[in-house]
Amino acid sequence: MNNLLDRVQSTMLMGAGPSSVAPSTYHAMSQPTLGHMDPYFIRIMDELMAGLRVLFGTENTLTIPLSGTGSLGMEASFVNLVEQGDKVLILQNGVFGVRMVEVATRLGAQVTELAFEWGTPADIEEVEKALRQDSFKIVAVVMAETSTGVLNPVKEIGELLKEDTLYIVDAVTAIGGMPIEADRWGVDVCYAGSQKCLSCPPGASPITFSPRAVEAIKKRKTKVPNWYVDMTLLTEYMSGGKRVYHHTPPINMMYGLYQAVLNILEEGPAKVFERHVKAHKHWVEQLGSLGWTLLVDEPYRLPMLNALVVPEGVDESALRSTLLGERHIEISAGLGALAGKIVRVGLMGYNAKIESVDRVVSAMRQI
Ligand SMILES: Cc1ncc(COP(=O)(O)O)c(C=O)c1O
Structure with a gap:
């Protein structure tokens, strides 16, 4: 084996994720690996879980990073x-809503898919109508749809749900880039990813379960059909007093996540969210001068994920490969039905800043 790692080029990650990793997070990940039952590691995990509660806007005890x-x-x-x-x-209004349908269907759920045009948000009146027509055990939505750059109205949907309906929200792209208020919005399960606005490498998935969701798991008639993420087992390992061995978490990954969350808390979440908005506004201004437009209408645009409509005559695939090959800047292609029609530029975490926007815009202009 030649050591290919000697020649990994540092790339500015400005796509849909992973995003560029903060230097402090790389440093954290290179600290000595501890045993997973080491009291000091357990302390790190406890603090990490407390930090995640802040970013999720929750007091849920069961808030853990999944491996x-x-x-x-x-x-x-x-x-x-x-x-x-x-x-x-x-x-469903994008690739990750489609993935939810696939996951729930495989588990034998009776799934009703309420689809909205990609690039537009879930329509609250349509949702209300669907909820009047039938009653559901679970309602699920992606908060920040990475495939289109749309922000869905999570709070408003939560307000429509009955007491006994469980609400699942995907916050993979939202976490660390915009406020999440899981408790105030009535969210029962919210999950996220490490590699977007947290500016940590991919590999950990923070998740939180409300007391109602924990109760629903306890009341199941059948065992959770997956051992690895059975929350009853994970609770005993991660957040119960007993710390019963379940699996060996990726220790250094957890260091990275710890540092990434700490970075946001130290800068101040409100300031971090504001930084994302400022970078996005600057991006939109600059984009106009390039003659590009955005797929999503203004009120529903995500600051951290910008879907750009490819102008007539522009070869988006050549643009992306030139940016990567010559400028070492990665931006992402469109997915699914939007492949070839849009490119996606991420302004996430560490790269949500004016200098990063300027560097990408200048490279795009020259190409
Ligand atoms: C909104 C959303 N949900 C889920 C996922 C899946 O996460 P992963 O690719 O880390 O498994 C992604 C990944 O991009 C995402 O953007």
Whole structure:
């Protein structure tokens, strides 16, 4: 084996994730690996879980980082709550809503998919109508749809739900980049990812379960059909007093996540969110001068994920490969139905700043 790692080029990650990692987070990840039952590691995990509660806007005891990527958070949400035949309403306006449908269907749920045009948010009146027509055990939505750059109205949807409906929200792209108020919005399960606005490498999925969701898991008639993310087992390991061995978490990944969360708390979450908005506004201004437009209408645009409509005559694939090959800047292609029609530029975490915007715009202008 030649050592290929000697030649990994540092790339400015300005796509849909992973985002560029903060130097302090790289440093944290290179600290000595401790045993997973080491009291000092347990202390780190306890503090990490407290920090995650702040970013999720929750007081839920069961708030932990799962050892896996954002999709594991999605699996864990559904696999713990869904039993065969349960009615689930999924609001779908992008690739990750489609993935939710796939995950819930595989578990034997009776899924109603309420689809909205990609690039537009879930329509609250349509949601209300669907909720009047049937009653659902679970309603699920992606807060920040990374495939389109749309912000869905999580709070407003929460207000429509009945007491006994469980509410699952995907916050993979939202966490650390915009306020999340899981408790105030009535969210029962919220999951996230490490590699977007937290500016940490991919590999951990923070997740939180409300007391109602924990109760629903306890009341299941059947065992959770997946051992790895069975919350009853993970609770005993991560947040119970007993710390019963379950699996060996990726220790250094958890150091990275710890540092990433600490970075946000030290800067101040409100300031971090404001920095994302400022970078986005600057981006929109600069974009106009390049003659590009955004896919999403202004009130529903995500600051951290900008979907740009590819102008007539521009070869978006050549643009992306020139940016990467010659300028070492990565931006992302469109996914699914939007492939070839949009490119996606992420202003996430460490790179949510004016200098980063200027560097990408200047490279795009020259190319
Ligand atoms: C909104 C959303 N949900 C879920 C996922 C899946 O996360 P991962 O790719 O980390 O498994 C992503 C990844 O981009 C995402 O953007």
